[in-house]
Amino acid sequence: xxxxxxxxxxALLAFGVTALAGDESKKKxxxxxxxxxxxxxxxxxxxxxxxxxxxxEQKKIVVLEWFNPGCPFVxxxxxxxxxxxxxxxxxxxxxxxxxxxxxxxxKQGFGVELNKESKKxxxxxxxxxxxxxxxxxxxxxxxxxxxMYVINAEGKxxxxxxxxxxxxxxxxxxxxxxxxxxxxxxxxxxxxTDKTKSYGCGVKYAPRN
Amino acid sequence: xxxFAPLLALLLGLLLSSGPQAFAxxxxxxxxxxxxxxxxxEALSPGTTTxxxxxxxxxxDWHVYWLNPGDAGVPTKVELxxxxxxxxxxxxxxxPERLEHEDGFIDFSYxxxxxxxxxxxxxxxxxxxxxxxGKVSLGVKATWLVCKEACIPGQAELALSLPVLAKGAxxxxxxxxxxxxxxxxxxxxxxxxxxxxxxxxxxxLRFEAPEAKGLTWFPLVPEAAGPADLKALVVKGPRLAxxxxxxVRQSKRVKGLLAIKGSKxxxxxxxxxxxxxx
Numbered sequence: 001x002x003x004x005x006x007x008x009x010x011a012l013l014a015f016g017v018t019a020l021a022g023d024e025s026k027k028k029x030x031x032x033x034x035x036x037x038x039x040x041x042x043x044x045x046x047x048x049x050x051x052x053x054x055x056x057e058q059k060k061i062v063v064l065e066w067f068n069p070g071c072p073f074v075x076x077x078x079x080x081x082x083x084x085x086x087x088x089x090x091x092x093x094x095x096x097x098x099x100x101x102x103x104x105x106x107k108q109g110f111g112v113e114l115n116k117e118s119k120k121x122x123x124x125x126x127x128x129x130x131x132x133x134x135x136x137x138x139x140x141x142x143x144x145x146x147x148m149y150v151i152n153a154e155g156k157x158x159x160x161x162x163x164x165x166x167x168x169x170x171x172x173x174x175x176x177x178x179x180x181x182x183x184x185x186x187x188x189x190x191x192x193t194d195k196t197k198s199y200g201c202g203v204k205y206a207p208r209n
Numbered sequence: 210x211x212x213f214a215p216l217l218a219l220l221l222g223l224l225l226s227s228g229p230q231a232f233a234x235x236x237x238x239x240x241x242x243x244x245x246x247x248x249x250x251e252a253l254s255p256g257t258t259t260x261x262x263x264x265x266x267x268x269x270d271w272h273v274y275w276l277n278p279g280d281a282g283v284p285t286k287v288e289l290x291x292x293x294x295x296x297x298x299x300x301x302x303x304x305p306e307r308l309e310h311e312d313g314f315i316d317f318s319y320x321x322x323x324x325x326x327x328x329x330x331x332x333x334x335x336x337x338x339x340x341x342x343g344k345v346s347l348g349v350k351a352t353w354l355v356c357k358e359a360c361i362p363g364q365a366e367l368a369l370s371l372p373v374l375a376k377g378a379x380x381x382x383x384x385x386x387x388x389x390x391x392x393x394x395x396x397x398x399x400x401x402x403x404x405x406x407x408x409x410x411x412x413x414l415r416f417e418a419p420e421a422k423g424l425t426w427f428p429l430v431p432e433a434a435g436p437a438d439l440k441a442l443v444v445k446g447p448r449l450a451x452x453x454x455x456x457v458r459q460s461k462r463v464k465g466l467l468a469i470k471g472s473k474x475x476x477x478x479x480x481x482x483x484x485x486x487x
Contacts, residue, residue: 030454143314168352168362199283201282201359201360202282202310204358
Protein backbone atom coordinates (compact mmCIF):
# COMPACT_ATOMS: atom_id res chain seq x y z
CA UNK A 1 0.00 0.00 0.00
CA UNK A 2 2.78 2.36 0.94
CA UNK A 3 4.72 1.73 -2.24
CA UNK A 4 1.57 2.30 -4.27
CA UNK A 5 0.87 5.48 -2.34
CA UNK A 6 4.31 6.99 -2.95
CA UNK A 7 4.33 5.97 -6.63
CA UNK A 8 0.83 7.31 -7.07
CA UNK A 9 1.80 10.49 -5.21
CA UNK A 10 4.81 11.06 -7.45
CA ALA A 11 2.77 10.37 -10.57
CA LEU A 12 0.01 12.62 -9.36
CA LEU A 13 2.40 15.38 -8.41
CA ALA A 14 3.93 15.30 -11.87
CA PHE A 15 0.49 15.14 -13.41
CA GLY A 16 -0.77 17.86 -11.16
CA VAL A 17 2.01 20.27 -12.06
CA THR A 18 1.53 19.65 -15.78
CA ALA A 19 -2.23 19.91 -15.50
CA LEU A 20 -1.79 23.16 -13.61
CA ALA A 21 0.30 24.65 -16.40
CA GLY A 22 -2.30 23.63 -19.01
CA ASP A 23 -5.30 24.69 -16.94
CA GLU A 24 -4.26 28.31 -16.53
CA SER A 25 -4.52 28.96 -20.25
CA LYS A 26 -7.78 27.06 -20.82
CA LYS A 27 -9.82 27.91 -17.76
CA LYS A 28 -12.69 30.33 -18.19
CA UNK A 29 -14.29 31.72 -15.05
CA UNK A 30 -16.96 29.33 -13.80
CA UNK A 31 -20.59 30.16 -14.53
CA UNK A 32 -22.32 32.02 -11.70
CA UNK A 33 -25.90 32.67 -10.75
CA UNK A 34 -26.87 35.93 -12.46
CA UNK A 35 -24.81 35.21 -15.58
CA UNK A 36 -26.50 34.91 -18.95
CA UNK A 37 -27.20 31.26 -19.70
CA UNK A 38 -24.78 30.12 -22.43
CA UNK A 39 -26.47 29.78 -25.80
CA UNK A 40 -26.67 26.43 -27.54
CA UNK A 41 -28.20 24.74 -30.55
CA UNK A 42 -28.58 20.99 -30.03
CA UNK A 43 -30.43 18.24 -31.84
CA UNK A 44 -33.29 16.42 -30.17
CA UNK A 45 -33.88 12.69 -30.61
CA UNK A 46 -35.74 13.27 -33.89
CA UNK A 47 -32.75 15.13 -35.29
CA UNK A 48 -34.45 18.51 -35.08
CA UNK A 49 -32.41 21.46 -33.79
CA UNK A 50 -33.42 23.18 -30.57
CA UNK A 51 -31.94 26.61 -29.91
CA UNK A 52 -31.89 28.12 -26.42
CA UNK A 53 -32.11 31.60 -27.91
CA UNK A 54 -35.35 30.69 -29.66
CA UNK A 55 -36.75 29.00 -26.55
CA UNK A 56 -36.01 32.13 -24.50
CA GLU A 57 -38.16 34.17 -26.92
CA GLN A 58 -41.14 32.52 -25.23
CA LYS A 59 -40.23 34.50 -22.10
CA LYS A 60 -40.78 31.46 -19.91
CA ILE A 61 -38.60 29.91 -17.22
CA VAL A 62 -36.26 27.28 -18.68
CA VAL A 63 -35.06 24.22 -16.76
CA LEU A 64 -32.06 22.26 -18.01
CA GLU A 65 -31.58 18.72 -16.70
CA TRP A 66 -28.29 16.94 -17.39
CA PHE A 67 -29.31 13.37 -18.24
CA ASN A 68 -27.76 9.92 -18.66
CA PRO A 69 -30.16 6.97 -18.70
CA GLY A 70 -27.50 4.63 -17.30
CA CYS A 71 -26.85 6.60 -14.12
CA PRO A 72 -28.53 5.27 -10.95
CA PHE A 73 -29.30 8.81 -9.76
CA VAL A 74 -31.10 9.62 -13.02
CA UNK A 75 -33.02 6.37 -12.55
CA UNK A 76 -33.90 7.47 -9.06
CA UNK A 77 -35.85 10.38 -10.50
CA UNK A 78 -37.22 8.72 -13.61
CA UNK A 79 -37.65 5.04 -12.85
CA UNK A 80 -38.01 4.64 -9.09
CA UNK A 81 -39.77 7.98 -8.72
CA UNK A 82 -41.18 10.34 -11.31
CA UNK A 83 -39.72 13.52 -9.84
CA UNK A 84 -38.68 15.13 -13.11
CA UNK A 85 -41.69 14.41 -15.29
CA UNK A 86 -44.10 15.32 -12.47
CA UNK A 87 -42.43 18.68 -12.00
CA UNK A 88 -42.24 19.38 -15.73
CA UNK A 89 -45.92 18.50 -16.12
CA UNK A 90 -47.02 20.53 -13.10
CA UNK A 91 -45.46 23.71 -14.49
CA UNK A 92 -45.80 22.99 -18.19
CA UNK A 93 -47.52 26.27 -18.97
CA UNK A 94 -44.86 28.39 -17.27
CA UNK A 95 -41.66 26.36 -17.71
CA UNK A 96 -39.83 24.90 -20.71
CA UNK A 97 -37.98 21.77 -19.54
CA UNK A 98 -35.09 20.38 -21.58
CA UNK A 99 -32.94 17.34 -20.83
CA UNK A 100 -29.35 17.40 -22.15
CA UNK A 101 -27.21 14.31 -22.57
CA UNK A 102 -23.48 15.06 -22.86
CA UNK A 103 -22.31 11.43 -22.96
CA UNK A 104 -19.57 11.04 -25.55
CA UNK A 105 -19.55 8.33 -28.17
CA UNK A 106 -18.56 5.02 -26.64
CA LYS A 107 -19.50 6.13 -23.12
CA GLN A 108 -22.43 5.16 -20.93
CA GLY A 109 -25.71 6.80 -21.93
CA PHE A 110 -24.67 7.65 -25.49
CA GLY A 111 -26.92 6.96 -28.45
CA VAL A 112 -30.18 8.04 -30.03
CA GLU A 113 -31.87 4.64 -29.72
CA LEU A 114 -30.97 4.23 -26.06
CA ASN A 115 -32.29 7.66 -25.18
CA LYS A 116 -35.46 7.14 -27.24
CA GLU A 117 -36.07 3.93 -25.31
CA SER A 118 -35.61 5.67 -21.97
CA LYS A 119 -37.85 8.56 -23.03
CA LYS A 120 -40.57 6.07 -23.89
CA UNK A 121 -40.15 3.79 -20.87
CA UNK A 122 -39.97 6.64 -18.41
CA UNK A 123 -42.71 8.68 -20.17
CA UNK A 124 -40.52 11.77 -20.39
CA UNK A 125 -42.73 14.56 -21.78
CA UNK A 126 -39.92 16.93 -22.80
CA UNK A 127 -37.09 16.85 -25.35
CA UNK A 128 -33.79 15.10 -24.74
CA UNK A 129 -31.03 17.01 -26.52
CA UNK A 130 -27.79 15.32 -27.51
CA UNK A 131 -24.51 17.07 -26.72
CA UNK A 132 -22.06 14.27 -27.50
CA UNK A 133 -19.08 16.57 -28.05
CA UNK A 134 -19.75 17.94 -24.56
CA UNK A 135 -19.42 21.59 -25.60
CA UNK A 136 -22.68 22.64 -23.98
CA UNK A 137 -22.01 20.56 -20.86
CA UNK A 138 -18.62 22.19 -20.44
CA UNK A 139 -20.05 25.65 -21.12
CA UNK A 140 -22.44 25.13 -18.19
CA UNK A 141 -19.91 23.33 -16.02
CA UNK A 142 -22.26 20.36 -15.74
CA UNK A 143 -20.46 17.76 -13.68
CA UNK A 144 -22.94 15.13 -12.68
CA UNK A 145 -26.22 13.61 -13.74
CA UNK A 146 -28.61 14.97 -12.75
CA UNK A 147 -27.27 18.53 -12.74
CA MET A 148 -29.99 21.17 -12.85
CA TYR A 149 -30.03 24.75 -14.12
CA VAL A 150 -33.01 27.09 -13.79
CA ILE A 151 -32.94 30.04 -16.16
CA ASN A 152 -35.27 32.99 -15.58
CA ALA A 153 -37.46 34.54 -18.30
CA GLU A 154 -34.70 37.10 -18.98
CA GLY A 155 -32.25 34.37 -19.83
CA LYS A 156 -30.17 34.62 -16.63
CA UNK A 157 -29.17 31.74 -14.40
CA UNK A 158 -31.27 31.72 -11.25
CA UNK A 159 -30.38 28.33 -9.79
CA UNK A 160 -27.72 25.70 -10.41
CA UNK A 161 -27.00 22.41 -8.67
CA UNK A 162 -28.84 19.42 -7.29
CA UNK A 163 -32.47 18.58 -7.95
CA UNK A 164 -33.11 18.09 -4.24
CA UNK A 165 -31.53 17.65 -0.84
CA UNK A 166 -31.21 13.86 -0.70
CA UNK A 167 -28.17 12.28 -2.36
CA UNK A 168 -29.22 8.68 -1.70
CA UNK A 169 -29.92 6.36 -4.57
CA UNK A 170 -33.64 5.90 -3.98
CA UNK A 171 -35.31 8.53 -1.84
CA UNK A 172 -36.26 11.92 -3.32
CA UNK A 173 -35.36 14.81 -1.04
CA UNK A 174 -37.92 16.61 1.06
CA UNK A 175 -36.67 19.87 -0.41
CA UNK A 176 -36.81 20.12 -4.20
CA UNK A 177 -34.54 23.04 -5.06
CA UNK A 178 -35.76 23.30 -8.64
CA UNK A 179 -39.41 23.55 -7.63
CA UNK A 180 -38.51 26.11 -4.99
CA UNK A 181 -36.62 28.13 -7.61
CA UNK A 182 -39.54 27.96 -10.06
CA UNK A 183 -42.01 29.07 -7.41
CA UNK A 184 -39.77 31.95 -6.32
CA UNK A 185 -39.37 33.16 -9.91
CA UNK A 186 -43.11 32.91 -10.54
CA UNK A 187 -43.71 35.17 -7.54
CA UNK A 188 -41.20 37.66 -8.90
CA UNK A 189 -38.47 36.80 -6.40
CA UNK A 190 -34.99 35.36 -6.66
CA UNK A 191 -34.64 31.79 -5.33
CA UNK A 192 -33.56 31.67 -1.71
CA THR A 193 -31.20 28.77 -2.43
CA ASP A 194 -29.52 29.63 -5.70
CA LYS A 195 -26.64 27.19 -5.70
CA THR A 196 -26.05 23.71 -4.32
CA LYS A 197 -23.64 20.91 -5.09
CA SER A 198 -25.19 18.47 -7.52
CA TYR A 199 -25.06 14.76 -6.71
CA GLY A 200 -24.87 11.81 -9.04
CA CYS A 201 -22.58 10.10 -11.55
CA GLY A 202 -19.99 12.09 -13.42
CA VAL A 203 -21.06 13.31 -16.87
CA LYS A 204 -19.43 10.92 -19.36
CA TYR A 205 -17.51 13.48 -21.36
CA ALA A 206 -14.99 12.68 -24.07
CA PRO A 207 -11.36 12.89 -22.95
CA ARG A 208 -10.03 16.44 -23.03
CA ASN A 209 -7.08 17.00 -25.34
CA UNK B 210 -20.97 -9.65 5.56
CA UNK B 211 -23.27 -7.56 3.38
CA UNK B 212 -26.93 -8.23 3.52
CA PHE B 213 -28.67 -5.70 1.34
CA ALA B 214 -25.91 -5.24 -1.22
CA PRO B 215 -26.55 -8.51 -3.09
CA LEU B 216 -30.31 -7.85 -3.29
CA LEU B 217 -29.82 -4.25 -4.31
CA ALA B 218 -27.20 -5.20 -6.85
CA LEU B 219 -29.45 -7.91 -8.25
CA LEU B 220 -32.30 -5.40 -8.64
CA LEU B 221 -29.95 -2.93 -10.27
CA GLY B 222 -28.60 -5.67 -12.50
CA LEU B 223 -32.12 -6.49 -13.63
CA LEU B 224 -32.93 -2.84 -14.24
CA LEU B 225 -29.68 -2.16 -16.06
CA SER B 226 -30.23 -5.09 -18.37
CA SER B 227 -33.73 -3.98 -19.32
CA GLY B 228 -32.40 -1.44 -21.85
CA PRO B 229 -30.91 -2.17 -25.24
CA GLN B 230 -27.41 -1.48 -23.95
CA ALA B 231 -27.25 -4.03 -21.16
CA PHE B 232 -24.22 -3.83 -18.95
CA ALA B 233 -22.92 -7.28 -18.14
CA UNK B 234 -22.56 -6.55 -14.47
CA UNK B 235 -25.21 -8.70 -12.82
CA UNK B 236 -22.81 -11.03 -11.05
CA UNK B 237 -20.12 -8.41 -10.73
CA UNK B 238 -22.38 -5.93 -8.96
CA UNK B 239 -22.62 -8.27 -6.02
CA UNK B 240 -18.91 -8.39 -5.38
CA UNK B 241 -17.90 -4.87 -6.35
CA UNK B 242 -17.69 -3.88 -2.70
CA UNK B 243 -17.47 -6.34 0.16
CA UNK B 244 -18.01 -4.81 3.56
CA UNK B 245 -17.05 -6.28 6.91
CA UNK B 246 -16.93 -5.14 10.53
CA UNK B 247 -14.47 -6.04 13.27
CA UNK B 248 -13.52 -4.78 16.72
CA UNK B 249 -10.00 -4.51 18.10
CA UNK B 250 -11.10 -5.58 21.58
CA GLU B 251 -13.09 -8.63 22.52
CA ALA B 252 -15.11 -6.87 25.17
CA LEU B 253 -15.99 -3.50 26.67
CA SER B 254 -16.11 -2.33 30.26
CA PRO B 255 -17.29 1.01 31.69
CA GLY B 256 -14.85 3.77 30.75
CA THR B 257 -13.09 1.83 27.98
CA THR B 258 -12.92 2.20 24.21
CA THR B 259 -12.80 -0.27 21.39
CA UNK B 260 -11.99 0.65 17.79
CA UNK B 261 -14.32 -0.73 15.19
CA UNK B 262 -12.86 -1.32 11.74
CA UNK B 263 -15.26 -1.01 8.83
CA UNK B 264 -13.49 -2.63 5.92
CA UNK B 265 -14.58 -2.05 2.33
CA UNK B 266 -12.88 -4.30 -0.19
CA UNK B 267 -13.36 -2.79 -3.66
CA UNK B 268 -13.00 -4.70 -6.90
CA UNK B 269 -9.97 -3.78 -8.98
CA ASP B 270 -10.35 -0.65 -11.18
CA TRP B 271 -13.47 0.48 -9.28
CA HIS B 272 -13.51 3.23 -6.67
CA VAL B 273 -15.67 4.70 -3.92
CA TYR B 274 -15.54 8.30 -2.75
CA TRP B 275 -14.17 10.37 0.14
CA LEU B 276 -16.13 12.86 2.29
CA ASN B 277 -15.77 15.32 -0.55
CA PRO B 278 -16.15 13.14 -3.62
CA GLY B 279 -14.65 15.82 -5.86
CA ASP B 280 -16.16 16.81 -9.16
CA ALA B 281 -18.49 13.80 -9.40
CA GLY B 282 -19.76 10.95 -7.30
CA VAL B 283 -21.33 10.76 -3.88
CA PRO B 284 -19.50 10.58 -0.51
CA THR B 285 -19.20 7.30 1.38
CA LYS B 286 -21.23 7.38 4.58
CA VAL B 287 -20.86 5.38 7.77
CA GLU B 288 -23.67 5.63 10.30
CA LEU B 289 -23.67 4.08 13.75
CA UNK B 290 -26.43 2.60 15.84
CA UNK B 291 -25.34 2.39 19.45
CA UNK B 292 -27.33 1.45 22.52
CA UNK B 293 -27.66 3.88 25.42
CA UNK B 294 -24.47 4.11 27.42
CA UNK B 295 -22.18 3.99 24.36
CA UNK B 296 -20.80 7.00 22.56
CA UNK B 297 -18.60 7.62 19.58
CA UNK B 298 -16.90 10.62 18.01
CA UNK B 299 -17.88 9.09 14.68
CA UNK B 300 -16.06 7.43 11.79
CA UNK B 301 -12.52 8.43 10.84
CA UNK B 302 -12.00 8.21 7.12
CA UNK B 303 -8.51 7.64 5.71
CA UNK B 304 -6.99 10.15 3.31
CA PRO B 305 -8.18 9.56 -0.24
CA GLU B 306 -6.30 9.33 -3.49
CA ARG B 307 -6.58 12.01 -6.11
CA LEU B 308 -8.00 10.52 -9.25
CA GLU B 309 -7.70 12.76 -12.28
CA HIS B 310 -9.90 11.72 -15.17
CA GLU B 311 -9.12 12.07 -18.83
CA ASP B 312 -11.91 14.63 -19.12
CA GLY B 313 -10.20 16.93 -16.62
CA PHE B 314 -12.38 16.17 -13.62
CA ILE B 315 -10.82 15.29 -10.30
CA ASP B 316 -12.22 12.79 -7.82
CA PHE B 317 -11.17 12.14 -4.26
CA SER B 318 -11.60 8.45 -3.98
CA TYR B 319 -10.47 5.09 -2.70
CA UNK B 320 -9.42 1.96 -4.52
CA UNK B 321 -8.70 -1.50 -3.19
CA UNK B 322 -9.10 -1.74 0.55
CA UNK B 323 -10.54 1.07 2.67
CA UNK B 324 -10.35 0.89 6.46
CA UNK B 325 -12.67 3.28 8.29
CA UNK B 326 -12.03 3.43 12.03
CA UNK B 327 -14.80 4.10 14.51
CA UNK B 328 -13.85 4.48 18.17
CA UNK B 329 -16.66 3.46 20.51
CA UNK B 330 -16.61 4.17 24.25
CA UNK B 331 -18.72 2.58 26.95
CA UNK B 332 -19.44 5.37 29.40
CA UNK B 333 -18.54 5.03 33.03
CA UNK B 334 -22.02 6.22 33.91
CA UNK B 335 -25.20 4.66 35.32
CA UNK B 336 -26.26 3.72 31.75
CA UNK B 337 -22.87 2.18 31.05
CA UNK B 338 -22.70 0.31 34.30
CA UNK B 339 -26.20 -1.08 33.74
CA UNK B 340 -24.81 -3.00 30.74
CA UNK B 341 -22.20 -4.92 32.72
CA UNK B 342 -22.69 -8.68 32.57
CA GLY B 343 -24.65 -8.52 29.32
CA LYS B 344 -23.86 -7.98 25.63
CA VAL B 345 -24.14 -4.89 23.46
CA SER B 346 -24.90 -4.83 19.76
CA LEU B 347 -23.02 -2.23 17.72
CA GLY B 348 -24.61 -1.48 14.35
CA VAL B 349 -22.94 0.10 11.33
CA LYS B 350 -24.58 1.10 8.07
CA ALA B 351 -22.20 1.91 5.24
CA THR B 352 -23.50 3.57 2.06
CA TRP B 353 -21.42 4.22 -1.04
CA LEU B 354 -21.34 4.79 -4.76
CA VAL B 355 -18.85 2.52 -6.53
CA CYS B 356 -17.80 3.61 -10.01
CA LYS B 357 -15.61 2.63 -12.87
CA GLU B 358 -17.22 3.82 -16.08
CA ALA B 359 -20.69 3.19 -14.73
CA CYS B 360 -21.67 3.84 -11.13
CA ILE B 361 -23.54 1.51 -8.82
CA PRO B 362 -24.85 2.58 -5.43
CA GLY B 363 -24.51 0.10 -2.63
CA GLN B 364 -24.90 -0.32 1.09
CA ALA B 365 -24.22 -2.77 3.86
CA GLU B 366 -25.75 -3.14 7.30
CA LEU B 367 -23.34 -4.77 9.68
CA ALA B 368 -23.45 -5.50 13.37
CA LEU B 369 -21.33 -7.07 15.98
CA SER B 370 -21.99 -8.03 19.53
CA LEU B 371 -19.55 -7.54 22.43
CA PRO B 372 -19.76 -8.71 26.02
CA VAL B 373 -19.60 -6.03 28.72
CA LEU B 374 -17.25 -6.80 31.60
CA ALA B 375 -17.03 -5.19 35.00
CA LYS B 376 -15.13 -1.93 35.32
CA GLY B 377 -11.39 -2.53 35.40
CA ALA B 378 -11.65 -6.12 34.08
CA UNK B 379 -8.92 -7.27 31.71
CA UNK B 380 -10.03 -7.13 28.07
CA UNK B 381 -8.29 -9.08 25.34
CA UNK B 382 -7.13 -7.22 22.26
CA UNK B 383 -7.64 -8.96 18.93
CA UNK B 384 -4.23 -9.03 17.26
CA UNK B 385 -5.26 -9.13 13.60
CA UNK B 386 -7.64 -6.20 14.07
CA UNK B 387 -5.03 -4.27 16.07
CA UNK B 388 -2.73 -4.70 13.07
CA UNK B 389 -5.44 -3.35 10.78
CA UNK B 390 -5.90 -0.32 13.02
CA UNK B 391 -2.16 0.29 12.97
CA UNK B 392 -2.12 0.01 9.17
CA UNK B 393 -5.02 2.44 8.94
CA UNK B 394 -3.27 5.05 11.12
CA UNK B 395 -0.83 5.86 8.33
CA UNK B 396 -3.63 7.45 6.36
CA UNK B 397 -5.40 9.18 9.21
CA UNK B 398 -5.01 12.88 9.81
CA UNK B 399 -2.86 14.21 12.63
CA UNK B 400 -2.54 17.82 13.80
CA UNK B 401 -0.57 20.12 11.53
CA UNK B 402 3.11 19.85 12.52
CA UNK B 403 4.91 22.79 14.10
CA UNK B 404 6.73 24.75 11.49
CA UNK B 405 4.05 24.25 8.86
CA UNK B 406 2.03 27.38 8.27
CA UNK B 407 -1.44 27.76 6.79
CA UNK B 408 -3.18 31.04 6.08
CA UNK B 409 -6.27 32.10 4.14
CA UNK B 410 -6.58 35.63 2.81
CA UNK B 411 -10.12 35.11 1.56
CA UNK B 412 -8.72 34.77 -1.96
CA UNK B 413 -5.87 32.39 -1.54
CA LEU B 414 -4.98 29.57 0.81
CA ARG B 415 -1.25 29.33 1.39
CA PHE B 416 0.79 26.60 2.92
CA GLU B 417 4.44 26.49 3.71
CA ALA B 418 6.08 23.27 4.89
CA PRO B 419 9.83 23.84 4.85
CA GLU B 420 11.01 20.22 4.64
CA ALA B 421 8.32 19.02 2.24
CA LYS B 422 8.97 17.50 -1.17
CA GLY B 423 5.35 18.06 -2.21
CA LEU B 424 1.98 19.25 -0.96
CA THR B 425 -1.56 18.25 -1.95
CA TRP B 426 -4.75 19.93 -0.79
CA PHE B 427 -7.98 17.96 -0.54
CA PRO B 428 -10.71 20.59 0.01
CA LEU B 429 -13.72 19.76 2.17
CA VAL B 430 -15.43 23.04 3.09
CA PRO B 431 -16.87 24.97 1.32
CA GLU B 432 -18.45 22.40 -0.93
CA ALA B 433 -19.71 24.75 -3.63
CA ALA B 434 -16.34 24.84 -5.38
CA GLY B 435 -15.37 21.60 -7.06
CA PRO B 436 -11.66 20.75 -7.26
CA ALA B 437 -11.65 21.50 -10.98
CA ASP B 438 -12.63 25.09 -10.02
CA LEU B 439 -9.73 25.52 -7.66
CA LYS B 440 -6.38 26.42 -9.09
CA ALA B 441 -3.27 24.63 -7.87
CA LEU B 442 -4.09 21.77 -5.53
CA VAL B 443 -0.88 19.87 -5.94
CA VAL B 444 2.73 21.06 -6.06
CA LYS B 445 6.27 19.80 -5.80
CA GLY B 446 8.19 21.53 -3.09
CA PRO B 447 7.34 23.21 0.17
CA ARG B 448 4.96 25.97 -0.89
CA LEU B 449 1.36 25.68 -2.06
CA ALA B 450 -1.05 28.49 -2.91
CA UNK B 451 -4.64 27.51 -3.72
CA UNK B 452 -6.78 30.13 -5.44
CA UNK B 453 -10.44 30.02 -4.47
CA UNK B 454 -13.19 31.31 -6.81
CA UNK B 455 -15.06 34.48 -5.85
CA UNK B 456 -18.16 32.83 -4.38
CA VAL B 457 -16.01 31.04 -1.85
CA ARG B 458 -14.45 34.25 -0.65
CA GLN B 459 -17.77 35.04 0.97
CA SER B 460 -17.62 31.99 3.22
CA LYS B 461 -14.50 33.22 5.04
CA ARG B 462 -13.46 29.75 6.20
CA VAL B 463 -11.92 26.81 4.44
CA LYS B 464 -11.37 23.28 5.69
CA GLY B 465 -9.66 20.31 4.21
CA LEU B 466 -6.90 17.76 4.31
CA LEU B 467 -3.30 18.65 3.57
CA ALA B 468 -0.96 15.88 2.45
CA ILE B 469 2.72 16.58 3.11
CA LYS B 470 5.06 14.43 1.11
CA GLY B 471 8.36 13.93 2.90
CA SER B 472 11.44 12.12 1.73
CA LYS B 473 10.27 8.86 3.36
CA UNK B 474 6.49 9.02 3.62
CA UNK B 475 3.40 11.18 3.28
CA UNK B 476 1.50 12.50 6.29
CA UNK B 477 -2.01 13.94 6.42
CA UNK B 478 -3.41 16.81 8.44
CA UNK B 479 -6.80 18.43 8.90
CA UNK B 480 -6.57 22.16 8.33
CA UNK B 481 -9.24 24.71 9.10
CA UNK B 482 -8.45 28.36 8.44
CA UNK B 483 -10.46 31.54 8.49
CA UNK B 484 -9.75 34.68 6.56
CA UNK B 485 -8.87 37.69 8.71
CA UNK B 486 -11.89 39.68 9.88
CA UNK B 487 -12.00 43.09 8.18
